[in-house]
Amino acid sequence: MIDTSVIAGISAALVSFALGYTIAKVPRADNESSDSSKPPSGELETASDAETDKVFAGMGGEYKMVLVVRNDLKMGKGKIAAQCGHAAVGAFETGLQKTPAAIKKWRNSGQAKIAVKVESEAAMMEIFRTARANKLNCCVIRDAGRTQIEPNTKTVLAIGPAPVVALDSVTGHLKLL
Numbered sequence: 001m002i003d004t005s006v007i008a009g010i011s012a013a014l015v016s017f018a019l020g021y022t023i024a025k026v027p028r029a030d031n032e033s034s035d036s037s038k039p040p041s042g043e044l045e046t047a048s049d050a051e052t053d054k055v056f057a058g059m060g061g062e063y064k065m066v067l068v069v070r071n072d073l074k075m076g077k078g079k080i081a082a083q084c085g086h087a088a089v090g091a092f093e094t095g096l097q098k099t100p101a102a103i104k105k106w107r108n109s110g111q112a113k114i115a116v117k118v119e120s121e122a123a124m125m126e127i128f129r130t131a132r133a134n135k136l137n138c139c140v141i142r143d144a145g146r147t148q149i150e151p152n153t154k155t156v157l158a159i160g161p162a163p164v165v166a167l168d169s170v171t172g173h174l175k176l177l
Helices: 004-025 049-056 077-098 100-108 121-133 164-171
Strands: 042-045 063-070 112-118 138-142 154-163
Touching: 063 077, 063 100, 063 121, 063 164, 077 100, 077 112, 077 138, 077 154, 100 154, 112 121, 121 138, 121 154, 121 164, 154 164
Parallel strands: 063 112
Antiparallel strands: 042 138, 063 154, 138 154
C-alpha cells in the first residue's frame, strides 16, 4: 500500500505547479510595474535575456531547473513538495519576464527539475550568491508560517531554468533530496 503522505506530497506539488503555470499564462497589462511579477514570498534575481544568451552561449542544448531544499528544517514530504512548487513557479514566472529564451529552451528539453539538499540556511544562501554571480535566474522562497515552519523562514531556492552545465557548476556537488 502506498503511504498517504507520499500521495499528498505529490498531489500538492502537482497542484502548486499547475496553478502557477496557469497563472503565468494569463496576459499581464503593459502598464504593470516589473515588481508585480514578484511573488510576495520570494527574492527574485535575474539577468537580462541578452546577458543570459551571452553567458549560456555554447553550453549545449539540455536545460534544467534545480530546487535546493533545506534539509535542516525537517519539513514533511507534503511541505517540501509545496515549497518546491512555489519555488518552481516563482523561477518560471521571472524567467518568462527576464530570460524567455532560457524558458523556451527548457520547455523544449523536457522541463527537467532536480531536487537537491543543503543542511543550513547559510549553505543555501551561499549557493544563491554563487548562482547570482553566474547570472542565473533564482527564486528564494520564504514560508508564510501557517503550518510547520516559523514565518519568514527561507525554505527552498530554485535556480534556472538554465543549461545543465551552468547549473552543475553551482549545484553539482549537492546530494539529491
